[in-house]
Amino acid sequence: EAQVTQNPRYLITVTGKKLTVTCSQNMNHEYMSWYRQDPGLGLRQIYYSMNVEVTDKGDVPEGYKVSRKEKRNFPLILESPSPNQTSLYFCASRRPQGAGTGELFFGEGSRLTVL
Amino acid sequence: LAKTTQPISMDSYEGQEVNITCSHNNIATNDYITWYQQFPSQGPRFIIQGYKTKVTNEVASLFIPADRKSSTLSLPRVSLSDTAVYYCLADFSGGYNKLIFGAGTRLAVHP
Numbered sequence: 282e283a284q285v286t287q288n289p290r291y292l293i294t295v296t297g298k299k300l301t302v303t304c305s306q307n308m309n310h311e312y313m314s315w316y317r318q319d320p321g322l323g324l325r326q327i328y329y330s331m332n333v334e335v336t337d338k339g340d341v342p343e344g345y346k347v348s349r350k351e352k353r354n355f356p357l358i359l360e361s362p363s364p365n366q367t368s369l370y371f372c373a374s375r376r377p378q379g380a381g382t383g384e385l386f387f388g389e390g391s392r393l394t395v396l
Numbered sequence: 397l398a399k400t401t402q403p404i405s406m407d408s409y410e411g412q413e414v415n416i417t418c419s420h421n422n423i424a425t426n427d428y429i430t431w432y433q434q435f436p437s438q439g440p441r442f443i444i445q446g447y448k449t450k451v452t453n454e455v456a457s458l459f460i461p462a463d464r465k466s467s468t469l470s471l472p473r474v475s476l477s478d479t480a481v482y483y484c485l486a487d488f489s490g491g492y493n494k495l496i497f498g499a500g501t502r503l504a505v506h507p
Contacts, residue, residue: 314495322499323481324498331492338494373439382430382445384442390437
């Protein structure tokens, strides 16, 4: 089954304790991206990657890091989480194709709480 | 990057047609208008995409006028299960790009 898998789905942590949210896709997609969703603000892009070893900042990259060492994985790293990073996070991927842009496939989401 | 503007919320009743308009005044030549649907606690799901005129699929229609400064998502005969948040975005052709989703439109369908 084609899917984007995120882990963990739920996490409660404390300020300053490094954490990683993993994202894996089994569709051989070149493009992957991370979003955070907060009430009233919709989806905001954190980082995106056009292919292995190619990443770029989205709208709200501060406080986050990413890496793309393999095509299927795109982990989101919070080196020193703070309470304002409490949010619902989504990973997505797509294969850009011909005319148009290709459909984004989203993961189930990871709800992170930083105390 | 083209920023989009949508109504924050809309209400409708089962069986009615719902039209959600999105404004994108500074859309670029290579941008496609794309709509996603999101249910609570789920990731967004692609609905429809278009460049100009009209596009129709099994769930929705998308109308884009010649100047492309706005677009309208049309949902025919909505049901309770269409209650969701709908996002409009300008998506650069090719698909390797930064994306701006915005706050979306919260559609509530009532019995």
